[in-house]
Amino acid sequence: MPTLIENVPEPLRRLQRWVCASDGSKRPMQCTSDRPASTTKPDTWCDFDEAADAVASGAYDWAGFVFAGDGLVGIDIDHAFGDDGMPTDEAMEAVLACRSYTELSRSGNGFHIICFGDVPFPGRNNREGWEIYREARYFLLTGRGVMFREVREAQDGIDAVVAKHFRERPEAAPGSGGGSTIWAPEWAVDADGRRISASYPRVGSGARHISMVSLCGQVHGCGAHGDAVLASALAANKEYFDPPLPEEEVRQVAASVARYRR
Numbered sequence: 001m002p003t004l005i006e007n008v009p010e011p012l013r014r015l016q017r018w019v020c021a022s023d024g025s026k027r028p029m030q031c032t033s034d035r036p037a038s039t040t041k042p043d044t045w046c047d048f049d050e051a052a053d054a055v056a057s058g059a060y061d062w063a064g065f066v067f068a069g070d071g072l073v074g075i076d077i078d079h080a081f082g083d084d085g086m087p088t089d090e091a092m093e094a095v096l097a098c099r100s101y102t103e104l105s106r107s108g109n110g111f112h113i114i115c116f117g118d119v120p121f122p123g124r125n126n127r128e129g130w131e132i133y134r135e136a137r138y139f140l141l142t143g144r145g146v147m148f149r150e151v152r153e154a155q156d157g158i159d160a161v162v163a164k165h166f167r168e169r170p171e172a173a174p175g176s177g178g179g180s181t182i183w184a185p186e187w188a189v190d191a192d193g194r195r196i197s198a199s200y201p202r203v204g205s206g207a208r209h210i211s212m213v214s215l216c217g218q219v220h221g222c223g224a225h226g227d228a229v230l231a232s233a234l235a236a237n238k239e240y241f242d243p244p245l246p247e248e249e250v251r252q253v254a255a256s257v258a259r260y261r262r
Helices: 048-057 089-098 155-165 205-221 226-240 247-258
Strands: 018-021 062-068 072-077 101-104 111-116 123-125 130-133 135-141 186-189 195-199
Touching: 018 048, 048 062, 062 072, 072 089, 072 135, 072 155, 089 111, 089 155, 111 135, 111 155, 123 135, 130 135, 130 155, 155 205, 155 247, 205 226, 205 247, 226 247
Parallel strands: none
Antiparallel strands: 018 062, 062 135, 072 111, 072 130, 101 111, 123 130, 186 195
């Protein structure tokens, strides 16, 4: 699939955050030479015009944008289309949750979403076709935009994607200040190692929002409809959150996570 680099949104074009690559390779290269680039070394990055010129001249086939931990997040969804050629429900759920710049990936079978926001870790690959990064990675951009052509703030959408697709690897316990995206029970086990009872840790002020997103994502992921997600969220907020979140915030989180049919 050829690149339409001229369609890349202005907020990305004005940053000196560009590398290049050749067909069949994902190795980042410096736009103005044949030397490798690094996603952690800004002195190997170029500006947008240099990347565009390298592609236009045929020196390289693709331009890539580097994420550097300064408020831009990239979501990479592989296999975003079903056998019928239509986007999968999960891919569309993420696109509609973020409502920010979305383009077809180089393969033509995936989506890149780029938005303003943050995640509580540098990046992750869930080994199931979903990746998300805030730094030390780059996306080869095609400019083949779909649905949303502007880079927008999408923290709620990012939180929902993290809760649903990246919840299996917590960074730290909720309330510890470590940025966990998981709010999960602590299980008591019997002598044979079987779970017999669960208790939930209390959530402090530094982790309430992301923990609420996690809870709603887990309940929704089990097949619960929106009313049940909201009821669980309100009950958990009252019982375990210290202090409780404002009810309107809880309702917004539950609606954001559960509004799309799987």
